[in-house]
Amino acid sequence: MAVVEVTNLQKHYGATTAVDDVTFSVAGGEVFAFLGPNGAGKSTTIGVLCTLVRPTSGSAVVAGYDVVRSPGDVRARIGIVFQETTLDKQLTAEENLRFHAVLYHVPRSQRRKRVADALELVGLADRARDLVAEFSGGMARRLEIARGLLHSPQVLFLDEPTIGLDPQTRTTMWEGIMRMRRETGVTVFLTTHYMDEADVADRIGIIDRGRIIALGTPAQMRAAAGSETVELECTDRSGAAAALQAAGYASSEQAGRLVVPVQNAEQAMPRLIAAVGGQVLSARIKEPTLDDAFLHYTGREIRDQAAEGRAGLPAGWRNR
């Protein structure tokens, strides 16, 4: 069942069109990522879904309620982590969560336990009585995510949740988000312009200039961007190319390597090496990335891609 249902959504600011006829839906329990460069309309869309931005036309239903007609009902059922921090730094971690629990009408009898559990979940239980002012950026973010989940929302909105964090903090944060998703079954709706973050999602919507230009699983996206390739480094490239040709594989030369597009690279690699014979010095498999997918769909690289953000993400955290 769809928890987020967006139909022909449009948002104009004067003559500018921020969101241009967007339609999509997010199923319950799904992790859905909005991928796009800054200014693509991600934040405006999330603003509409969180009842903060009034759409020009079209409709958006979140957790069963229309965002324009019943904003209060929507707000009670969603958790939001904004791009910029919205904690009170003069309060302690525990006070921030308690404040939130009251604002979201968590029954008094459950408050203490929920707050303690939430702090435990993000590994801040021992910092409960510390002022948020003393927290690092990563800790503050974790606290915000704990806060966003405190009232058991049906959907957790994360608007660029890891912006401004160092790679290591981003990794631990994502592990946290994924663990919480597992444990609470909450639907996660996030926006990002980091490819590797989008890669952990069940489904991705690529948004550019206010329009959704592609919608699918990360695997589907990559598949659409092109096939897998095996790259071979050989002593005699032209000889090897001829041998591959004879075995029925087309190849091209790129940067001193033979590049062979194949259906299933892991199975094809031994056969290719066998076909070429003893000339192979090294071989590697290359799968199309989401970067390739983005390039494929939009015809250009993602703008202002932050270089530092792409480093240091271990492969393991993707296998949630």
Next chain:
Amino acid sequence: MTAQLSGRTEAAPTPARSSAFGFGTIGMIWERELIRYLRTPSRIVTSLAQPLLFLFVLGYGIGSFIGAGSGIDFHTFVFPGVVAMTVASTAISSAISVVWDREFGFLREMLVAPISRTALVCGKAAGGATIATAQGTLMLVFAPLVGVRLTFPTVLAVIGIEALMAIALTAFGVSLASRITRMEGFQVVMQLVLLPMIFLSGALFPLNGLPWWLAVLTRINPLTYAVAPLRDVIFRVQNFPASVLERFPTDVTIFGFALPTWAELAITAAFASVFFLLAVKTLSRAS
């Protein structure tokens, strides 16, 4: 890790009420204001500094200039005004915390919560009014130093007037702050709104015998109608000779008609309601 947040599969724990007007919410916003206030003792000291400067430094300076001919010490005259000034500046500066909340993002946390704007303003006003009333009452400690006599009923009456005045001014401050989107705006408000309000309220000089334009300005100033009752209840227990009370009437006169204290309080309450509605309205637009 054994901790677990109850998932949405559990019986829905979130009440379906939309924009609930809860006393719990108001209480929490009130509590937050107090926590923040008590956590910055420097704020308590600074908001006492200016009134004390007016009371003692200006009090002695102007007092010696005026001389003893009036039959009343300038300290005694200005004391209720300085209390009012403390309440006003504390109320407005604590209401202005909305600007800080906006700057540091916390306002958003409150605006996206499923609570009504009315509850939000109620909490803010209650918090600001509590702090301002406490701060104003703290000033009463200095009464014996300037020869002002206080009785228990007087103190109670003063606290009551302070509270009403504080609510009006906090609501006024919130409605201003909701329009301010930058930090610099805060200074503008303090200098261009608060100071003139204090100067034109009768806190520092008597309101009779003013040039007409000054008289008009003082009569449209909401603070005027809170300063007068405050001075009235304090003057009542000072055993002044009749000549003094005649020379320094505590009632605001409009078109030659002296308003009774209850009317002044009613006007303050009316201002409080108007500012309150204004604050709710501007805060609703702020989202």
